[in-house]
Amino acid sequence: xxxxxxxxxxxxxxxxACAYERYVEEPFRLGQLVAVREGPWTVIGAVADTAxxxxxxxxxxxxxGGEMSAAEVLADNPHIRPLLRTRLTVxxxxxxxxxxxxxxxxxxxxxxxxxxxxxxxxxxxRITGDGAFxxxxxxxxxxxxxVLAATIxxxxxxxxxxxxxxxxxxxxxxxxxLKADSARLAxxxxxxxx
Amino acid sequence: xxxxxxxxxxxxxxxxxxxxxxxVRLDAAKAAGLGQYVMAPLGDGxxxxxxxxxxxxxSAEGSATAWPPPSGEDRHIALLREVLLDTxxxxxxDVQPYLEVGEAGESSRARRIPRHFARVARADQDALTRxxxxxxxRPAVTLGSPLGMDDVMVHVDLEKLFERSAGIFGKSxxxxxxxxxxxxxxxxxxxxxAPTKQQRTVALIFDMHDDYGDYLKFEGGQRRSLKLxxxxxxxxxxxxxxxxxxxxxxxxxxxxxxxxxxVLQSTAEFTQSAIEACDVLFDKLGHGWFDAVLAEVPPAAxxxxxxxxxxxxxxxxxxxxxxxxxxxxxxxxxxxxxxKSRDFVQSGDSQFRGAIDWIVQSLQGGQSVVIQFGKHGxxxxxxxxxxxxLSRRIWDAYQRAMEQARGDAAKEPNRLVIVIEEAHKFVxxxxxxxxxxGEIARELRKYNVTLLIIDQxxxxxxxxxxxxxxTKFCLQLDSEADVEALVGGIQxxxxxxxxxxxxxxxxxxxxxxxxxxxxxxxxxxxxxxxFAPGGSLRQRLDPGANGAASAAMKPxxx
Numbered sequence: 080x081x082x083x084x085x086x087x088x089x090x091x092x093x094x095x096a097c098a099y100e101r102y103v104e105e106p107f108r109l110g111q112l113v114a115v116r117e118g119p120w121t122v123i124g125a126v127a128d129t130a131x132x133x134x135x136x137x138x139x140x141x142x143x144g145g146e147m148s149a150a151e152v153l154a155d156n157p158h159i160r161p162l163l164r165t166r167l168t169v170x171x172x173x174x175x176x177x178x179x180x181x182x183x184x185x186x187x188x189x190x191x192x193x194x195x196x197x198x199x200x201x202x203x204x205r206i207t208g209d210g211a212f213x214x215x216x217x218x219x220x221x222x223x224x225x226v227l228a229a230t231i232x233x234x235x236x237x238x239x240x241x242x243x244x245x246x247x248x249x250x251x252x253x254x255x256x257l258k259a260d261s262a263r264l265a266x267x268x269x270x271x272x273x
Numbered sequence: 274x275x276x277x278x279x280x281x282x283x284x285x286x287x288x289x290x291x292x293x294x295x296x297v298r299l300d301a302a303k304a305a306g307l308g309q310y311v312m313a314p315l316g317d318g319x320x321x322x323x324x325x326x327x328x329x330x331x332s333a334e335g336s337a338t339a340w341p342p343p344s345g346e347d348r349h350i351a352l353l354r355e356v357l358l359d360t361x362x363x364x365x366x367d368v369q370p371y372l373e374v375g376e377a378g379e380s381s382r383a384r385r386i387p388r389h390f391a392r393v394a395r396a397d398q399d400a401l402t403r404x405x406x407x408x409x410x411r412p413a414v415t416l417g418s419p420l421g422m423d424d425v426m427v428h429v430d431l432e433k434l435f436e437r438s439a440g441i442f443g444k445s446x447x448x449x450x451x452x453x454x455x456x457x458x459x460x461x462x463x464x465x466x467a468p469t470k471q472q473r474t475v476a477l478i479f480d481m482h483d484d485y486g487d488y489l490k491f492e493g494g495q496r497r498s499l500k501l502x503x504x505x506x507x508x509x510x511x512x513x514x515x516x517x518x519x520x521x522x523x524x525x526x527x528x529x530x531x532x533x534x535x536v537l538q539s540t541a542e543f544t545q546s547a548i549e550a551c552d553v554l555f556d557k558l559g560h561g562w563f564d565a566v567l568a569e570v571p572p573a574a575x576x577x578x579x580x581x582x583x584x585x586x587x588x589x590x591x592x593x594x595x596x597x598x599x600x601x602x603x604x605x606x607x608x609x610x611x612x613k614s615r616d617f618v619q620s621g622d623s624q625f626r627g628a629i630d631w632i633v634q635s636l637q638g639g640q641s642v643v644i645q646f647g648k649h650g651x652x653x654x655x656x657x658x659x660x661x662x663l664s665r666r667i668w669d670a671y672q673r674a675m676e677q678a679r680g681d682a683a684k685e686p687n688r689l690v691i692v693i694e695e696a697h698k699f700v701x702x703x704x705x706x707x708x709x710x711g712e713i714a715r716e717l718r719k720y721n722v723t724l725l726i727i728d729q730x731x732x733x734x735x736x737x738x739x740x741x742x743x744t745k746f747c748l749q750l751d752s753e754a755d756v757e758a759l760v761g762g763i764q765x766x767x768x769x770x771x772x773x774x775x776x777x778x779x780x781x782x783x784x785x786x787x788x789x790x791x792x793x794x795x796x797x798x799x800x801x802x803x804f805a806p807g808g809s810l811r812q813r814l815d816p817g818a819n820g821a822a823s824a825a826m827k828p829x830x831x
Contacts, residue, residue, distance in 0.1 A: 250356030254337075258361065261336040265353055272349030 085167060085195045087115060090188035094170045094221060095124065097195040102131050102153075102163030110229025112198040112206070112237075113169055115189035120176040122189040123198055123206045124169035125230040127221040131165040138162070169195070170219045170226075172212040180205035182212040203237035207245070210252030217256045224263060227253070228270025235271075246271060281394035286313055286387050287365070294326060294768060295368040295386060297393045301359035305366050307775045308420040308783065308794025310396035312374075313387040319373045321387055322380075322396055322404050324792060326768025327367035337361030368393070369765035371791035374403045380790060398425045404790055405429075412466070414459030416784055417795035427793050431463050434744055434788040435474055435690050438714050438724040442731045442759060443748025448779055449727050450484050451491065451800050452746060453692065454498055456725075460690070461503045461641050470639035471687050476725070477636060477667065478643045478692040479660040481650045485643045485692075487517065496800055499643060508635045510628070512617040512659060513647035520631055522644065524618050524662065526563040528625040531555050536661045536699060536708045542654050547605040550597045557595070564620055566609055615655055625662075632663065633670045637686050653698060660693055665709045667691075671720045689722045696726035697733035714741040732758040743787030749776040 083103055089096040095115075099106060107113055107126045115122045133140050140163070144152035153160055174185040180202075198206070206212055216222045216230060231249045238245040250268055257264045283303040289295035297311070305311065305325050312320045332338040342353040370383040380403060387393075396404075405427050407413040413428040434456075441456075443449045457476050464473035478485045478499075486509050489498040500507045511518045531551035537543045543551075554562040557575060565572050571591045592602050612618055635642050644663065649655035671686055678684035691713065693699060699710045713724055715738070724742075731739060732754035739758060750756050756773050760766040763785070772783050772794055785792035 246352065247355055250352060251360045254356045254360035255333075258334045259336055261334075261340045261357075261361065264356075264361075265340075265342070268353045268356065269349040272347075272352045 085165075087189050087191050087193045087195060088166070090191055092171065092184045092188055093215075093219060094127070094168060095122075095189055096166060096168055098164050098166040101160050101165075103165045104149075106131075106165045107167060107195075107197065108229070108233070110226060110231075110233040112172070112203050112230070112234060113167075113195050114198040114202055115193045115195055117193035118187070118190045120174045120185055121202065122171055122185045123173045123175065123202060123212075124171045125216060125222075125226065125233075126167055127170045127219070127226045128168035129165065130168075131163065134162055134164045167195070168221055170216055170221050172215045172230075173206040175202060175205065182206060182209070182215065184215065198237075200237040200239075203234055207234040207237070207249070210245075210249040213249060213252050214256060217253070224266045225270060228267045228273075231267075231271045281397060282392055283311065283395060284366070284393050286389060286391045286393060288389075289368070289386065291370055291383065291386050292764070294765060295323065295370060297366050297368055298331075299364045299366060304364070305395070306421050308772050309422065310401065310419055310793075311366075311368055311393050312396045312400050313368075313391045313393045315373060315385055315387055318376050320400060321370050321383055321385070322372040322374050322400060322791065323368040323370040323383070324768070324772070324794070325366050326369045326765065327771050329365045329367070330362065331365050332362045334361065367768060369768045371765075372404050374400060378403045378406060380404055382790075395422075401425050401427060405793075407433075412463035414456055414463070415798055416793060417782070417797040420781065420794045420796060423796075427795060429744075429784070429788050431460060431474065435460070435688060435723050435725075436718055437743025437787050438726065438741060439744040439746070439786075439788070440696070440724075440726045440728065440731070440739075440742040441746040441748070442728055442750065442755070443746075443782075444729050444751055446778065447748035448797070449729070449748060450482075450489065450694075452748070452782065452797055453725065453727055454485060454489050454496075455798060455800065457485065457499060457641070457692065458502055461499060461506050464639065464641075465503070465506050467639075470637070471683070471685070473639040474688040474690065475636045475639060476641040476690045476692055477632065477663070478641065479656065479663075479694065480643050480645045481656050481694045483645045483647060483650060486645050491800060499641070503641075506640060508640045508642045509645060510632065510642060511645040511647060512649055512655070513645070515647065518645070520628065522617060522628050522659065522663075523624060524659065525622045525625050526613060526618065526620050527560040527622050528662070529563050529612075529618075529658075530560075532665065533658065533662045536657050537654055538703070540653050540657065540698060543608055544601070544604060546598070546601045547608065550595075550601050550605050553595050553597065563609060563613075566606055567613065612654075612658070615649065615652075617649065617655075617659075629663065629666045629670070633667060636667070636689055637674075639687065653695060656695070657698060661699070661708060661710075664691055664693075664713070668709050668713060668720070668722060671722050675720045686721055688718070690725050691722060692725045692727065694727045696724075696728040697730045700726075700735050700738045701733050702735045711735060711738050714738045729755075731755050734758070736761075744784065744789065745786045747773055747776070747783045747785075748781070749773075749778050 085097040085099045087095050088098045106129050109126055111126045113124055113126060171184055173182040216227055235242040235246050253267060254264055283305055284297045284299040287296050287298045307325055309325045310322060311325060312322050315321050337357055342350055370386055372380050373383050374380040407428050407430040412431040414431055416427045416429050419425055419427060441449045441453050460474060460476060464475060467473045480486060484490060485498055486500045487498060488495040500509055508519045510520045510522050512522050514521050531548060534543055534551060535548050554566060558565050571588050575591050632642050646656055674686040699708050710724060713722055745759055747759055750773060756770055760769045763769060769792060780796050782797060783792060783794045
């Protein structure tokens with residue numbers, strides 16, 4: 080369990096990077112909201128990118144294994160997995176301080192090496208309810224249309240029966256934010272509905 | 274004052290000006306229609322009251338409408354349409370500011386506008402009561418409910434309404450007569466409550482199609498009209514001899530003067546030269562001129578004066594001496610014969626003078642008088658002849674009475690409203706200066722006589738006369754010229770044009786002008802079988818105060 084929990088490895092106000100201790104096949108998904116609960120506030124962010132590869136870029140992974148599947152290769156070569164890493168790029172979209180949830184940048188970055196966990200449904204609903212969190216994502220260079228669509232879809236799942244209503248609220252917020260770019264709005268909405 | 278977030282809230286002010294109107298962006302899922310009243314806070318205990326004069330679809334940015342969502346019901350398309358509504362695209366309304374109303378009921382013409390983002394709400398009964406308050410003790414009649422506000426009633430002060438002339442305009446079949454009957458019924462009812470006859474406002478109604486007497490033709494059936502609704506407060510006079518009339522009107526040929534015929538030029542009945550010939554003959558022959566023209570030989574005095582050397586004493590030399598051309602003479606005789614063929618026109622003297630006295634006594638005694646035309650109602654010439662003859666003489670009688678009163682209000686005659694239909698024929702652009710109706714309209718209430726004109730072609734009415742019409746009731750009109758004639762020169766006229774253009778063919782009217790603090794688009798009261806005219810505002814609000822009549826008024830006043 081502990082080795083499959085990523086930790087913050089690079090921290091900024093707008094985005095932070097986190098990494099698993101080794102390569103994992105099923106990391107947090109694109110657009111999933113994650114929470115860093117260590118520190119004076121809980122920083123909430125959306126997964127904007129995921130990358131896996133060698134921990135040391137100067138030692139590239141050799142494509143070996145013949146007819147074996149990836150799982151069989153890793154099982155057959157247990158020394159490889161510790162040399163690999165899965166890294167995530169997370170864009171901040173709010174923070175929770177006590178009872179107050181704010182769709183704003185956190186006052187300070189999340190602590191390095193703090194554990195990064197999936198945001199709970201209540202946390203997700205509090206941060207995303209009015210759609211304001213999208214302003215931080217739309218402004219982030221890491222967030223393209225696919226990230227935004229995936230984030231809205233992911234957050235909608237946390238709203239349960241109110242998922243449809245939340246989707247419309249988020250869509251309207253996007254429409255306001257992207258006022259001059261209807262093509263982009265249409266692209267994101269297609270991703271949300273898809 | 275407006276409380277944000279209340280049910281009546283519909284949007285926010287986003288722009289505009291006092292003269293051109295405010296732009297209000299509607300909140301999601303809110304709607305407002307043309308003619309509805311809205312209000313917005315001015316910030317010092319006053320609210321601005323205005324009327325919706327346009328409804329617009331707008332886009333926040335051009336791209337939403339340049340690249341609209343594709344058609345279809347796919348999930349993403351439906352979602353895209355939904356998210357764009359009230360964000361990328363939205364609904365806005367134009368609001369023409371009219372009044373500033375204070376919490377204590379004071380109101381004045383709008384001279385300020387709310388600030389940006391002021392909340393705008395649908396006006397409620399309280400705001401409209403403050404705006405249209407006529408005072409509990411003043412006679413008033415119901416105009417109807419402002420559109421989209423069925424629970425609200427607007428009233429107009431009767432005295433103010435007929436302080437100046439008024440007009441009901443609308444194309445054929447829009448309910449002008451029904452509206453007029455309702456008003457006149459209110460007028461007669463209110464007048465009957467006046468403590469003295471002198472304080473009564475009465476009507477002299479030239480009833481072209483016999484709608485204002487016993488029954489009014491209404492949607493294939495009929496409704497009780499003024500005589501049956503008001504009994505002894507209404508007197509019936511007719512040009513036909515039929516039972517039920519209080520008096521028959523007969524016109525003697527000796528009663529007809531050239532000025533009585535002048536108005537018939539507008540129907541092409543008489544040419545200008547024929548009327549000039551009438552003037553000459555009247556000058557020579559006095560009241561016998563009409564019969565003389567129809568005689569085979571000229572009167573002896575005229576014949577002698579123009580007898581030729583050859584001894585010809587016929588009309589030829591007379592006409593020559595009077596400088597009347599033969600075609601004019603032929604035309605004049607033909608038209609006078611046609612007039613005389615009417616059964617209410619008789620040779621020589623009649624009881625016409627007596628009829629005038631009877632009408633004036635009835636009016637000044639507090640009775641309204643309805644002049645019915647029976648089969649002659651379809652003949653505009655008959656209608657105009659009688660209306661013009663009577664109105665000229667009654668106007669003279671009122672002028673004399675006012676001059677004799679010499680400013681002593683107690684001796685002045687009571688107020689009279691003359692009701693004419695097809696008014697544009699009486700006061701068209703060429704005739705307004707020559708008929709009594711143009712003069713009455715121009716003199717305002719100087720002689721306590723005003724007009725209620727009912728017409729379908731206001732653009733044909735002389736603009737000078739139309740400008741003197743204080744309060745205008747506008748039902749549906751098709752012609753742009755007619756609409757323009759009514760709203761020309763009024764603040765916010767472009768908005769009012771839109772409102773008039775949107776009127777339905779029945780049961781909708783825009784009322785504006787002197788008697789009202791601001792225009793109001795109303796649905797007139799239902800003209801039910803048990804229609805009964807209203808009392809004062811207090812009586813209307815207190816069903817117990819007016820006995821049985823109040824019970825009958827309930828459907829009308831809610």
